[in-house]
Amino acid sequence: MSDMTTSQDFTAAISEALPFLRRYGRALTGDQDTGDRYAAATLEAVLEDRSVIDAASTVKTGLFKMFHTLWKSTGAPIEHNETGLRAEAQKHLAKLTENTREALLLHTIEEFNVQAVAEIMDIDQSEADHLLSVARREMEDAIAGRVLIIEDEAIIAMDLENVVADMGHRVTGIARTRVGAVDIANKERPDLILADIQLADNSSGIDAVNDILAAHGDRPVIFITAFPERLLTGERPEPAFLISKPYSEAQVRSAVSQAMFFSSTETLKA
Template sequence: MTQADLSSEIGAALPYLRRYARALTGSQTTGDKYAAATLEAVLADRTMVAEASSGKAGLFQVFHGIWITTGAPVTEDDTGPRAAAQRHLAKLTTNSREALLLHTIEEFSMAEVGEIMQTGADEAETLIDTARREMADGMSGRVLIIEDEAIIAMDLESIVADLGHRVTGVARTRDGAIKLAHQEAPDLILADIQLADNSSGVDAVNDILGQLGERPVIFITAFPERLLTGDKPEPAFLISKPYSEEQVRSAISQAMFFSSTETLRA
């Protein structure tokens, strides 16, 4: 692989590294800092990336090396619910959540997950199975769905219910979403970007968070790279369309760990 090819692969993979980092930390700011540190490390020494099975796998492998050495610490900014979420995450089996995200959200194969985490494919599969069990026994709460396509909304409702959460309502428009959020405040919001009346799911979420306070949000979009630039406030949790059930289940479980609302049940 030439330097130009390697640079191109790294550039194409960088938005998805941001997505992974944000999902791990539950924060755009913290996740993007990890992604930036990874890029700096690669620019200083491209050996690991160049020797990996692909530029993307190599980039994530460098990230993982940085992540495990820092121990995903609670920072000075992580107080109250944020610190509590990190302590909850610390109780999970080491590397299990990372393996689950790499496989379900970033769609790496078992072999690639093993390569990134420097373990075997069998060990990666064991970690993923462990994460599924541990996170299934995690928190449950109230979920607001903002989605204008009826079939997709029904599918999301089913997935949310199967995870043990309760759907507070399904909104097709920005105004409808705001109304439902006021009727019953959600612990988590699952939102499409483009809504039925050409209103924005992003605007609906911003309105709700501005009135009810911070809570985790998962955006669903056919163009994830547009919301993974790092240039402006962007979501910490993002699913690509078309999505798989496993991706939605994983993202919801991850996001619930970072909820600061008081209506969650452990």
């Protein structure tokens, strides 16, 4: 393997990839604990037999392939004892074409190219292309709703607004501060919140989201940050959906579709 020459290099590569594996698991399952359990099981499998990683194009690709192998072996389980938003999410999941959500997350959120997606999922590249096409159509056609954007940079806020509106959602408002976000949410409750972490007056987007959820109940949330690895430490509650700055339009579209579709309510605690 070209990017692994020593045990020290291998350990460093695993450590570097682990936060993003955990992010993938969280977005895939819609739940921090469940996603982390899959990540932990993957690491245990690596300790027992790392031949899959040794045969992969990169350590990160091999790690995700091992995760995906475990995910497939459990049948990508859908829980039947959920209530509320999670019950609705499970109904939506049951209607998806098999493997589409996995392919979309790997390609857009984790930024693997189509060749790597095919390698991770152990399918042909043409099949990976097909899954991505189907995933985009199914996710974006599934649900439309009201979106609150919490972002203090005007250009980024306008860009997010355009992307969200183009997907068929309605933006209820754009807030630059914690107080402003709460005020907009009080006037019209959003179905989805898209929030930056650091706001204009040095207030916290995390606090703003938690205020809104406390007042109006659970709803899906996507956080945006320039330093996602700082929030994926495993030391505290973490968001199910997290995209990095600078982001691509495809990442935003995928995250919005996933969050609305899965109705995930995982958030960060300040």
